[in-house]
Amino acid sequence: MPLTARGEAIFERIPNSAPRESTGSIGCEIVRHEELCIGCARCASVCPTGATETSGTFDPMQLFAAPPDSRRGALGEALRKIARHQPSGPIEVPGRVSSFRSIVYEAEKCIGCGACARICPTGAVEAIPVSAAEIASSRGGEAA
């Protein structure tokens, strides 16, 4: 992926710099807070590289971690009342159940554009900008 003019400018200030091969560009660091996720999958629909995708399974532990006033939280509360033991792991989700699916995020494919964080309605995806100074110091240089 070509860099923006600003990206080029940043790299010019850093000695021996080149875009990292795995990510190809400077971007935000994506942090997901799964307990806030409501499974709307908007992050997956806007992701340009397929780094964020909906999976075919769901981990019931996510229900227990969800905020109590949310829909997932209410389901978790009901499940906790009748549970005999801790969930035994992720379960297969039938085709027409769309909102109870775990979202899979692969950092390897991510370019850090932050589209997922912008569209997330609950703040479950956070995009933390990486400053030029941090990039510079990780490469043994100094930002101007």
Add this chain to the structure above:
Amino acid sequence: MSEALVEEQAQAAETEDAERKIIGFFCRECAYAAADATGNARISLPPTIRSVLVPCTGRVSPLHLLKALADGADGVYLAGCLVGQCHYREGNLHAIDRVEFARALLQSVGVEPERVQMFTMSAADSPKFVAAARKMHETISNLPPLKRK
């Protein structure tokens, strides 16, 4: 039909006294008509069955199913239209998958998945409606009471 109304009716059905309680969510277009025909023919249903009228089985979410179990029911079942004959085209197909999901959730925490079931029937098929109610009653009678925390 509002979210509150569906939950309220489910709760009202749960609070009546009986040893075992089974909540049936019945589709207005078929199962409820079959229930009417059953009543007209003076066929009795098992005393454990409490009915909740829903416009379509597609209205019922996994939350309704598990909340009924958590709040006092020993079993929950859906009675909807035959596959391909849903009044809203695909409501019963959604319901079938949600029931399957609820069963998988129950299984993952060690609860018998048979406590949640789905039946399909036509509006004229009251014998099938009665058979579904009796089968559900029999299944739940053979299971121990559901323990709650």
